[in-house]
Amino acid sequence: MPEEAGFPPAKRFRPGCGPPGGRVLMLLTAGSGSGGRRQQPALAQPAASPYPEAVERQRRSLPIFPARGQLLAQLRNLDSAVLIGETGSGKTTQLPQYLYEGGIGRQGVIAVTQPRRVAAISLATRVSDEKRTELGKLVGYTVRFDDVSSEDTRIKFLTDGMLLREAISDSLLRKYSCIILDEAHERTVHTDVLFGVVKAAQRRRKELRKLPLKVIVMSATMDVDLFSQYFNGASVLYLECRQHPIQVFYTKQPQQDYLHAALVSVFQIHQEAPSSQDILVFLTGQEEIEAVSKTCRDIAKHLPDGCPSMLVLPLYASLPYAQQLRVFQGAPKGCRKVIIATNIAETSITITGIKYVVDTGMVKAKKYNPDSGLEVLAVQRVSKTQAWQRAGRAGREDSGICYRLYTENEFEKFEKMTVPEIQRCxxxxxxxxxxxxxxxxxxxxxxxxxxxxxxxxxxxxxxxxxxxxxxxxxxxxxxxxxxxxxAFPLEPKFAKTILLSPKFHCTEEILTIVSLLSVDSVLYNPPSRRDEVQAMRKKFLSSEGDHITLLNIYRTFKSLGGDKDWCRENFVNSRNMMLAAEVRAQLRDICLKMSMPMVSCRGDVESIRRCLAHSLFMSAAELQPDGTYTTTDSRQPVAIHPSSALFHCRPACVVYTELLHTSKCYMRDLCVVAAEWLYEAAPDYFRRKLRATRD
DNA sequence: GAGCACTGC
The missing domain is CATH 1.10.10 (Arc Repressor Mutant, subunit A)
Known part of the structure; x- marks a missing residue:
């Protein structure tokens, strides 16, 4: 059982973690101080506030508010700045408004980037409400499939991927006067590329004596040296924030079995704490989560009298939306919610009412092996920043408690930061x-x-x-x-597949297949109903592989007009199916803009397979005499993934869309091809391969 | 022979 380790840090931000001296450092304190307001430029505070009182009061109560004047005074003169502040400080909703009200960046649009769509949309909605304007006018947002902005938009929230796409048509990002890169600490690939693109645009605009570009990097962590150095020693502004204290407990001994330790912790808390206090447990994946959920429910049935009842809710990305929503509903009185989640609950989904966090210290994440060039999905230790992020989920509304199922000594050996995604993909x-x-x-x-x-x-x-x-x-x-x-928002190999498709007269079919491959799986596989799933799926299975199987499913779905009941009965994820249809429409538009002919091969499935062979020839595998498979590219042993339509077959030659390294190296999404098609597609490449094997 | 972290264009 976890035991108190005598380490109740009231704040995760300790003095002394700040940047080395030599740079402008401003400590913006929340609370009663009115220090900032004295320096406030006259322009910044209109004589008569346009806001209704309630909104105004709420805005003024945010931790960032007292620092408003100081912030504006500083930012007015800086090209680049790094702003540090926890979630809840109000930085994301307020800073763009302060800039706009303060007349900074009025010559262009103020952009605020977010790693996630939902965040961009909800933030834009909030800020336009606060400004009492219609969404899409002064304040708007742009995310894929959804652009609610106009000529009038001055504050625009967008996903970082969207801004990156805009940079393709205008690398100087001319319409923007100020770009705020929010959630920079998450270090998504898109944010990381944007750092470079925005920095280059800023420099280039200066050289060309164009409208200057102000860049503000916002992050929740103190590890800002990297950000500051990168943006030419940019000033770092600290926003001190109200934060509820979180008590952290470590185990006394290292735990052999983190699943068992998690169960023990949950029931220990359950028997001691008031039933209104909910528990959030971090595990690594769907299967594990479903198994632990089941065990929890079983144990909960046989608890002694007087023990509160327990509502166990799994939470992971591939869970149908309706089931995900259940974590937001309150449990009945006298019943405790126990949410068992992947790292989706670290950043993407915020649940209120969590008092206890149980952190196993494990995560399933992609690693990149530069030697083999392979991405490996593996269960591994979290980083320190990730562990703090998890602990923070306990203190959203009130003080919280985090049980770490590892020793403090083990924690000290965790990596300081999660390796940025750009080095792992x-x-x-x-x-x-x-x-x-x-x-x-x-x-x-x-x-x-x-x-x-x-x-x-x-x-x-x-x-x-x-x-x-x-x-x-x-x-x-x-x-x-x-x-x-x-031009296509796709992995390059899929874009190439589409571009090759007119040659094989199967553009309509390839568009469908590529769309289905570029969204999360449309196949819903609840582990407890495996046999039912297999029986239902049989009618769509194609002996020619998964791509054709997916095409069959999509065609049936379309012919029934996108029927949701049909989806449920057939274990098809209707949300992902609709998304695939949306992706398809977008890709089709891009094809039409390029004047590509929209052709269909109708029943001629072989053309589709030929087209896939010609674009995926570098991802092929051949059956060996001993019944195993070897990739043609690097002669690596691989196996057919159990989810594949070809799992029980042994075709001589296949192309695959993805290699997944778990317990073995699995090929996912396979298509049966003829070896000669591959040679036709890339004769030089295969000659080189043959020579390499002979040497 | 038996398995799928999380985003995003």
């Missing part, structure tokens, strides 16, 4: 986008955290195979095909 898309922006010397692009040269080289090789690259004067540039590929 395939860089082909990133490289293609940078090249589309005509970034000079892409291989030495100014990333905040540089990926290894091997890693970059692997992306170059992949784009090269797809025919996207050419070299001019020792510079990498895009071929006409490469430029077209960059």
């Amino acid at each position: 395939n860089l082909a898309s990133v490289l293609l986008q940078l090249l589309a922006m005509k970034v000079p010397n892409v291989l030495t692009f100014d990333f905040m955290s540089k990926p290894s040269p091997d890693h970059m080289q692997a992306a170059v090789a992949q784009l090269d195979l797809l025919g996207a690259l050419e070299r001019k004067d020792n510079q990498l540039t895009l071929t006409p095909i490469g430029r077209k590929m960059a």
Whole structure:
């Protein structure tokens, strides 16, 4: 059982973690101090407030408010700044308004980027409410499939991926006077690429004597040295924040079995704490979560009298939306909610009423192996920042308690920060986008955290195979095909598949398949109903592989007009299906803009398989005499994933869309092809491969 | 022979 380790830090921000001296450092304190207001420029505070009293009172009560004047005074004169403040400080909703009200950045649009769509939408809604304007006028948002902004929009919330896409058509980001990169500590690929793009735009605009671009990086963590250094020693502004104290307990001994330890902790808390206090448990994945949920429910049935009842709720991304929503509903009186979640509850979903966090210290995450060039999905230790993020989920409304199922000594050995995603993923898309922006010397692009040269080289090789690259004067540039590929919001290989499809007269079919592959799985697989699922799926299964199976499902779905009951009966995730339809429409639009012919091969499935063979030839595997498979590219042993339509078959030659390294190296989404099609697709490539095997 | 962290364009 976890035991108190005598470490109740009231705040995770300890003095002394700040940046080294030499830079402007402002301590903005919340609370009763009115220090900031004296310096407030006259312009910033209108004589008669346009806000109704309640909204105004609420805005004034935010921790950021007393610092308003100081903030504006500082930001007015800075090109770049880093603003540190916890969630709840009001920085994201207030800062853009302060800038606008203070007349900063009025010559253009103030952009605020977010890693997630829902955040961009809800923030824009909040801020436009506060400004008493119609959403899409003064305040708007732009996310994929949804643009609620206009000529009048001056404060625009967008996903970081969306701003990146805008940078392809205008790398100087001319419409923006100020770009606020929010949630920078999350270090998503998109934010990381934006850092470089925005920095370059800022410099270039200065050189060209155009409207200056103000860049503000907002982060929740104190580890800002990197941000500040990267933006030419930008000033760091600290926003002190109200935070509820969180008591942290460690186990006395390292735990062999974190699942068992989690169960013990949950029931220990359950027997001691008032039933109104909910528990959030962090585990690593769907299967584990479902298993632990079941055990919890079983144990809860046999508790002694007087013990409160327990409502156990699993939470992970592939759970149907309706079931996800249940975590927000209050439990009946006298009943405790126990939410068992993946890291989705670390950032994406915030649940109120959590008093206890049980942190196993484990997470399932992608790792990149530059030697093999493979992405591996593996259960591993969280980083310290991640552990603090999890603990913080206990103190959203009141003081909280976090049980860490590892010792303090173990914690000290955790990595300080999570490795930024850009160093853990395939860089082909990133490289293609940078090249589309005509970034000079892409291989030495100014990333905040540089990926290894091997890693970059692997992306170059992949784009090269797809025919996207050419070299001019020792510079990498895009071929006409490469430029077209960059227009699609897809992995480069899928963009290439679409571009090849007219040659095989199957553009309509390929659009469907690529759309289905680019959303989360439309196949819903509840582990407890495996047999039922298999029986229902049988009627769609194609012996030619998963792509054709998916096409069959989509066609049936469409012919029934997108029937939700049909989806439920057939274990099809209707949300993802609708999303795929939306993606398809978007991709089709892009094709039409390129004047691609919209052709269908109708019943001729072979053309589809030929098209896939021609675009995915570098992801192929051959059956060996011993019944196993080996990839043609790196002669790696691989297996057919159990979820595949081909799991029980042994075709001689397949292409796959994804390699997944778990207990084995699995191929996912397979299509049966003929070996000669592959040779036809890339004769030079296969000659090289053959030579390599002979040597 | 038996399994799928999380975002996003």
